[in-house]
Amino acid sequence: MTGHLAIFLPSVSGGGAERVMVILANRFAEQGLKVDLVLAQAEGAYLSQVSAMVNVVDLGVPRVLQSIPKLARYLRSSRPDAMLSALAHANVAAIIARRLSGIKVRLVVSERANLSVSASNAGTLRAKFMKRFVAMGYPFADHVITVSKGVEQDLVTGLGLSSQKVSTVYNPVVDQELLEKSQLPVEDDWFKRDQAVPVVLGVGRLSPQKDFTTLLKAFSRVREERPVRLVILGEGPLHSELEKLATELGVQGDVRLAGFKDNPFPYMRHCSVFVLSSAWEGLPGALIQAMACGAPVVSTDCPDGPAEILEKGRWGSLVPIGDVGAMAKAISSALAASDQPDVSRRAMDFTVDQAVANYLDILLPGHGDGHPESLNNYNPGR
Structure with missing residues (x-):
């Protein structure tokens, strides 16, 4: 396959969107495409995971707004066939930069959140106004990719975008590497096979969006009924607040805020139940990852994604x-259940290969048929 693709991001810090874009960049390059990963600032936890086949372009500016002139110059000089961007503020910057560049490059933006919900929960003026900027800017993109049908519907009904211009492509979540990493030993002794006490697992940034406060309170009620432990993987501004709450609830001895883990998948494979407690999402990758690892799951019915993933x-x-x-x-029901659905089967609908094929269909229309390699015979062997 031939072609030249650019992917624009603020950085490759440890967020879900950045991880997805790095996966896509690497896979596009493996298929023979020339790929530029254009970053406002070349920093972040996922920088080491970028393939040597991907050309990293560092615009060298600390803020996305400042990257617009440099991104326009990059487009004029490099002239990629198509550019993909992710995260709302970067998407708006990419739209402006293409207009300034004066060249005809196909621009596809990826929206990963329900903007109506995000705006109503926004804590900053910039975040509150982002929905307005998106509404003005997105019609100038060639296409908008959303991560779930709920996000797609919000853009069409909430922002008035044409339904012909918006498509849902599920995130590239499950691949052979994830499945192999899940088989590695777990670092935490609470997860050892000889431990009789079940472990509830939460994964995500310690922020209001993930609502680990509700998970802690729910866990404390379960703890009143039976021995059980809770591990939360992730870092964020609410760390000390959650520690304080665990102490107030009297469960601090059975709760671990274990920090960010490069490989959370063995934890998912060995946990007794995975809980997504979020107040809102776009398409929660951690929920899909846990299912790929075979973990029984409980989730809030938040906008958007969980109801789609769990098929109601x-x-x-x-x-x-x-x-x-x-x-x-x-949680109590999941811990007590002797029979659980084979959630790994559903997780196979979110493979990297399928997502790559779908993205390429939109970025480079007519590039050729994508026949993703099937992982459906995988058994996580919990």
């Missing part, structure tokens, strides 16, 4: 956002 409860319990009692009941 077929593969795991959906509970109302912030409902401590319902979450505690669902």
